[in-house]
Amino acid sequence: MTPTTPSIALVGMGPRGISLVERLGAHLLDRPPAPIELHLIDDSDIGAGRIWDTSQTKTLCMNTLAGAVTLFTEPTSTTTAPVVEGPTLYEWIQLLRGESAGIAPAKKRLFDSHPASVAPAFAAELATTRPESNPSRALYGAYLHWVYEVALAQLPDSVTVIEHHSRVISVAQAGDHDVLTLSDGSHVSATATALAYGWQVPALTDSEAHLAESGLHWVRPDNPVEQPLSEVPAGIPVLVRGLGMGFFDAMALLTIGRGGIFHEDSSTRSGLRYEPSGREPHLVVSSGRGYPYLPKSEYHSLPPAANLPRFSAALASLGPEIDFGTEVLPHLLRDAYAAYYQTQDRVAPAALKLPLPEILTRLDAAPITSSDFFGACREINAALAGVSTDPLDLAHWVRPFADFSGGSVDDFLASALAHDIAEAVAAADSPLKAALWTISAARKPASIAASPGRLTWDSRSDSYSEFMAFGQMVGSGPPLFRTRELLALVEARLVSFLGPHPNLTFDDTEFTLSTKYASASSPWLIDAWMHQPDIRHSTDPLALSLAGRVRAFRDHERRTGSPETTWERLVVHPDGGVDKRLHILGIPTYAQWPDTTISPMPGTDPLMLQETDRTAGSLLQAARG
Missing domain, CATH: 3.50.50.60 (FAD/NAD(P)-binding domain)
Incomplete structure (x- = not known):
């Protein structure tokens, strides 16, 4: 009625x-x-x-x-x-x-x-x-x-x-x-x-369905407060995939949430010492990049506004269709490198081997022919070779393990975490953090420029997605105290790392995660991230009830996982009607x-x-x- x-x-x-x-x-x-x-x-x-x-x-x-x-x-x-x-x-x-x-x-x-x-x-x-x-x-x-x-x-x-x-x-x-x-x-x-x-x-992928049917203990991707982490047993190795915010939440719930206590201790690299409750598991962690999200800077205030002159000028001149890798990426990378050397000129001028204006001139003239994020960073590195005794190498942060020559992954990452903590403490006086904050701040205007469907499909799926993922890693990481806690747990031998690009296998008794550097096995696997919602693949009754009334948004004729809506957020029907x-x-x-x-x-x-x-x-x- x-x-x-x-x-x-x-x-x-x-x-x-x-x-x-x-x-x-x-x-x-x-x-x-x-x-x-x-x-x-x-x-x-x-x-x-x-x-x-x-x-x-x-x-x-x-x-x-x-x-x-x-x-x-x-x-x-x-x-x-x-x-x-x-x-x-x-x-x-x-x-x-x-x-x-x-x-x-x-x-x-x-x-x-x-x-x-x-x-x-x-x-x-x-x-x-x-x-x-x-x-x-x-x-x-x-x-x-x-x-x-x-x-x-x-x-x-x-x-x-x-x-x-x-x-x-x-x-x-x-x-x-x-x-x-x-x-x-x-x-x-x-x-x-x-x-x-x-x-x-969303619904399980084919590979996730196999995990669910394995008879082992798999914690599927979800918000940490929805994951059954209370069921994870103490005292055993537990495999974890993901080193973003889902991981840091799971880490906190499985340590502090089980009665563990972090004490201030200036004698440690983290500044903390962990007192275990005895109810913690041992987390063995890997991810695609193999490197934890970087901690936010400790500004003791709200973050400063980022300076994006080259990027902003480029956005103002873009046409109706954008190739992100060639029309946008070079400008935002130049802004990041400029922020680094401008900050270095302020806090450590002796490191510069050329006057700052000359460095910026060379930066703006640097030929960037690669639309690949890693490749573009290496081209800028080459163009600025010799300008500083402590140069910026953004390519390292895109692929942190490219510089790893072997040995203990835990030792490598523990030293790296100590460096990350020091840079976050330096905050506004860190040239590196100035560059990374520039990258992070560019994400919102880049996403606005890219919507809806303005990017070429190839650049959206390649350089743009890589840039957004990188910006997430360097700019949307945990508060500094969480990184301190992570390093304290590494030093307490309650967290260890496997490196990047993990391969997962399993048999009747356990999962095994392997990288080129290390491997580990356990009957427990936690996937510490969240999938994007996807109306094409859902088991939620509400989403299923909308089939036939809502269509997926198409980007260059390719269906995405989002419902298509108007500016007022009215849904669009499969036949194009509103x-x-x-x-x-x-x-x-x-x-x-x-x-x-x-x-x-x-x-x-x-x-x-x-x-x-x-x-x-x-x-x-x-x-x-």
């Missing part, structure tokens, strides 16, 4: 779902009051979501700084509905502590009009958090809960809010509305629907739209908030017909 009152269903009540509620309220500020039912659906923590659940362990932290995340629009935001100013995460923490100096009056008024209540368990963390701190995910969840309560309070009385603590298992068309079936057996009728469900684990009601936004649309996984950063007119603003306006239009 068609709903008698216009109704909107929001599926997924993490940050995007919360922002949708807030933006719906903002859009309704300028509209005459009219009845609307708003159904908010999540089987996890409504107002925080699964990733930011406030009840989770405080061992897991954000990979974003307290002063660098918000969920509110700002006066400079390019939203279509009115801006509602609210505190960033750190400003919210300050206001909870009674500190209001420097906080915009509008933000303080909003806070004062909606008193926050935070569990006493957060008191110690609240007291010590700085703008450059990495808060616990649970504390961010508490902030999200408060934003959610504020968003609900902004809705006019004509909006009736109904929360559903259940999972949507299907969305079906029923004439002029959708019927959502929930796992508790209930149904929701909606004249407009938005799916903001975040990460969905759906009148159903919206999908956020992480699943990664192949078509840029910046789908980054939390909104203050002062940047965040794409996520632009997205939720447009979607909220479209939902209201669809709901009312």
Whole structure:
């Protein structure tokens, strides 16, 4: 039966779902009051979501700084509905502590009009958090809960809010509305629907299906809080594939989470000494690159703005189709090398064997004919040979084991981790970190320039994907304390490494990971990463129910794993028609739209908030017909 009152269903009540509620309220500020039912659906923590659940362990932290995340629009935001100013995460923490100096009056008024209540368990963390701190995910969840309560309070009385603590298992068309079936057996009728469900684990690949059927203990790729890590036994070697953020989370859960303690100890290379609880496994780790993600710099402030003059000029002159390797990559690499030598000129001028202007002139004239990231770096290295006693070699960081001459992989990486820690401590005074931060900062404008489908297919699948993966490794690594902890665990012989490009085999009794340098076996294997969502290969009932209604986004006629949507995030049907009601936004649309996984950063007119603003306006239009 068609709903008698216009109704909107929001599926997924993490940050995007919360922002949708807030933006719906903002859009309704300028509209005459009219009845609307708003159904908010999540089987996890409504107002925080699964990733930011406030009840989770405080061992897991954000990979974003307290002063660098918000969920509110700002006066400079390019939203279509009115801006509602609210505190960033750190400003919210300050206001909870009674500190209001420097906080915009509008933000303080909003806070004062909606008193926050935070569990006493957060008191110690609240007291010590700085703008450059990495808060616990649970504390961010508490902030999200408060934003959610504020968003609900902004809705006019004509909006009736109904929360559903259940999972949507299907969305079906029923004439002029959708019927959502929930796992508790209930149904929701909606004249407009938005799916903001975040990460969905795709179906097993063929190789993963063999692992699942092996009879051994395989922990499949997933968010660490969803992985059954509590079942991993103590005292035995456990194989791990992945050295990114999933690994660092798993490492923390299997050590600190099991009662281990890190003590400050200035006599060690890490500055820490690990006191085991006796309940830890021994992690034997490998990955494609074989090298852990680099730690973030310890600036004791928010990161500085990166200088990208060559890259920015190149982006401004690009045509409708882009070859990333030839039209973009050379310019961003020149900016990275320039940042290195400009910083070296400031902190260690004696290292330069030529005046800085001459080095930059030679850099800008360097012939770069390779569209391959590694090859392009080597060409710049050759052009700048002899300019410094301590030159930059970005090619080394693309392939860290290219310089490994043999011996102990653990010794090689332990020394490398100690070097990484020293560079992160040097922070703004590290020429290397200046170069790597330039690479990291270029990812967002590069992804915007590349969407939707502007890159040639070859350059997207080769130089662009390699650049983005490299930028992830050097710029989206763990906070420095996690790298210190990793080195302390290496020194405690609780973590060891195998090197790059692992080959996995298994028999009836154990898995074996082998590289050209080492191998190890265990009945346990943890895959410490997350797959991108893929609507083409899903076992989730909700995704399967959309078959025939949603088509995959095509990039140069090749299907991707993302649903195709319009600018307003309405889904596109297989025949090319646009759906009148159903919206999908956020992480699943990664192949078509840029910046789908980054939390909104203050002062940047965040794409996520632009997205939720447009979607909220479209939902209201669809709901009312």
